Amino acid sequence: MNRKLLILLGPVTGLVMFGAVVLIATFLTNREYQEPYRAPAAIVDATPRAEGLAAERATAEATARAKPYVEVEYRAFPVVGSRVAIWAVAQLHLLFAAFVLAVPIFAVLIEAIGYKTGDRRYDRLAHEFTKLLSVSFSLTATFGAALTFMLIILYPKFTNYIMSVFSPTFLPYVLLFFLEAFFLYTYYYGWGKFHPIVHLGLGIGLNIVGTAIMFIANAWLTFMMSPNGISDGGALISVWEAIYNFTWMPINVHRVIANVAFGGSVAAAYAAFKFLQAKTDEERAHYDWMGYIGNFVAIIAFLPLPFAGYWLAKEIYAYSQTLGLQMMGGAFSWLFIIQAVLIGNLFLAANYYLWLGMGRVEGAQRVQRFIKYLLIAIVVCFMVWATPRSIIATVSEIRAMGGSSHPILGFLGVMSAKNTAVNILILTTFMSFLLYRRTGKTATVAWAKAGHLAQLLIFASAAIFVIFLGVYGYFVEASVRIGLSVPQVSSVLIAMVAITAIDVFLYRRPKTTADVRWGRMPAISQYVLIFIAVTFTWLMGLMGYVRSGLRQHWHVYGVIRDTSPDAFTPTLGFATLVVSVTVLAFFLLIGFVFWLASLHDLPDFEKRTVQLPHAPQLAVDGEAGRPS
C-alpha cells in the first residue's frame, strides 16, 4: 500500500474513533432528562402560577427524597432489547471460549506425537495452532466480562439468585482463570524454550485448568435448565447437588467433544485461508496438511457427538418429561429439522473433502469407485432425517391425509427412523475415512484377505442391526422403543472401534503404491473447509439456543419465572436470524485473529522494505519508513 496513505491512515482512524466516542457520549447524555432553564425565582414576580409550580416542585422533591430503595428486576437494553443483547454476547463468548478450550487439546496431542516420533513437522503444526490462541483468549475474556456486566445490569434479580446459589464457586473460577492465563502464555511463549516434557506438562496443565473452568460455568447454566439442591421455594440446600444436577455431566461431555469438533474445524478454516494465500508449493503442502489434520480432528470428534447428544436428551427427559417433549415434540420440534439440514450438510461436506483428498494420491481410482454408493447412502439418510413428523397443510389436506402427518412420509418423521438415519450416516462417514486412509496403500500381512472380510462383516452387521432395530421400533410400546437407541448407538460404536483396531494391524507395514502429494488439492476443497467451519459454528449457535430457549418463560426452570417483556419464546425465524448475525460477527472477529496470526509469519518491516524493488529510496538504518 502507498506509504503516504498508510501514514495518513493512522491519524484519520484516530480522529474517526474519537469522533465516534464523542457521538456516543453526546447521544447518551442527550437521552438524560434535564430540567428546562428557568429564570431565578428572585427576579420574577411571585404570581399564583409560579407559587403553584414551586409548591409542585417541592412536593415532587419531597416525594423523591422519601422514595425507598427498591430492587430492580430488569433493565432494558436499547434497540434490540435485553434478551437479544445477552444472547449475542453470550454466544460470542461461548464460541471463543470453545475455541480456546479446544485448540490446546489437540495441540498438545500433536506436539506429543511430534515428540514421540521426532518428526519436527508435528511440532511446527502444534505451534501454528497455538498461535491462534492468545488473541482468542483476550476476546473470550472481553466477551466474558461484557456478559457478566450485562447480566448484572439487565437481569439483576436473576443474577443475584444465581450468585447466591453458586457463591462458593466464583472465587475458584477467578483463580482458575488466572491459572489459565499463566499456562496459556507460558505454553505459547515457551515454545522451544523448555525441555519438551516440561512444555508438554504446561500444555496438559492448560487443558486441565481450561476444562475445570468450563465445568464450573456449565454448573451455572445447567442449573438454570434442571435445578437441583434447592427447596420448593428456591432456597439453597446443597451447593454440590446444585452443581451436580441432571444435565451437568452430559453437558460437560457434550461440550468437550463439540468444542474439539468446532475448534478443529476453525483451525482447518485457518489452514484453508493460508492455503489460498500461499505463494509456494511448500506453503501449500504445509497448509493442506494442516487443513487435513484440523478437519480430521473435527470429524473424529463429530462422530460420537450425536451419542453425547442422546445422553443429554435422555437426562433432560429424566429430569422432566415435559421439558423433553417440549424440545422434541413441542415448540422446538421444527428446530431439529433445521439441525438436520446443518448436520446433513456437515456430513456431505466432510465426505466430499475426503473424496477430493483421494486425488492427492496417484491410483486412487481403486477406492474412488465406492464413492457413489456412499453418496447415495448419505443422501437417503439426510432425506429421512430431514422429514418432519407433521407438515404444514391446509384443513382439506389434513382431512385427506387423516391427520397432520403424511400417511407414508410421516413414518419417517419419528425417532425410530431418525435414529437409524443418523447411525447409518455416521457409519458411512467412517467408511469414507477408512477408504481415504488406505488410498495408495496395500496391506501386506498374511491375513489381509481375512481382515478385510472381517471388517466388511462387522460393518454390514452393524448396519443391518441398526436398520432392524429402527423397523422394530414401530411395533413396540413406547417404554421399549425409547430404549432401542442405546443398542443402536452401541453397535455403531463397537463396529467403529473394532474396524479401526483391525485396520491398525492390517496396515501396520503396508506396501505404499503411491505417495501422498500434499498441496495438490483444488481450491474448492479449501472453501469446503471454510463451509464446514461456518456450518459447525452455526450449529453450535442453534443448539445453544435450544438449550437455553427450552426453559421458555423461566430463568431457572420452575424456580425463577421470567416476567420481563422478553418472556415469550420467539419464532424460529427470528432465532435463526440472531444466530446468523452472531455467527457472522464471530467470523469477522476470527478473521481478525487469523490476520493477526498471519503477521507472525511476515518478515520484519525493515527486511521487507529492503526486499522491495523500490526500496533503495528508503533508509534501513534503524529509522524504518523514513525517506533518506
Next chain:
Amino acid sequence: MTVPHTVRIFALVVATTAFYGYVGQLVPQREVQPPEEIVLSTDLTTADMVKIGGELMVGKGLCLTCHTIGKSGALRFPDLEGIAARAASRVPGLSEIEYLAQSLYEPDTYIVPGFNPGMPVINKPPIGLTDPEILCVIAFLQTLGGTPTVTLQSSHRYYKGAAAPAAAGAGAK
C-alpha cells in the same frame, strides 16, 4: 479480473449464514407466549369449568404436549379418550374424581401398564395449576367418556373444596 480469495471467503461466509437464516424462515413460525393467569370466579358452573379445563389442558397445563385424545398405536403417554369411563375402576378404592386427582397431584403413585413414569406434579412449578384450576381439568377429563359432575365446591383428598358462594346452592360432592 480475478476476485481475491479474501473476498471470496467473505462472500462464502455471508452466503452460508444467510442460507441457514433462510432455512429458519421456511419452517412454521410460532411465537409462544407465557401462559396467561386465569382468574376463576366463584360462581362457575360445571359447563364453564369444562370449557376452562379444556383451555388449561392446551395452555398452562401443557397436558396435550404429552397426552393425546383419540389416538392409538405406539404412544409415549396414555391416550385420554374414554378416561372418565376407565377412571372409576382403575384403582380399587378410588372413585373417578379421586383417581383423576391422584394422577394430577401424585402422578407416580399409579402408572398405566406399558408406560413409563414421567408426568410432573401438576400443582407445583413449572406447571403450577391451582386447586380450582385442577378441578376444571378434572371436569374436562370427565367429558371424555363420561358426564362432568364436579363443581368448584367438590372436594377430594388433596383439596377440601371452595366455600359455596352466598347465592349458590348445593353442589359440593
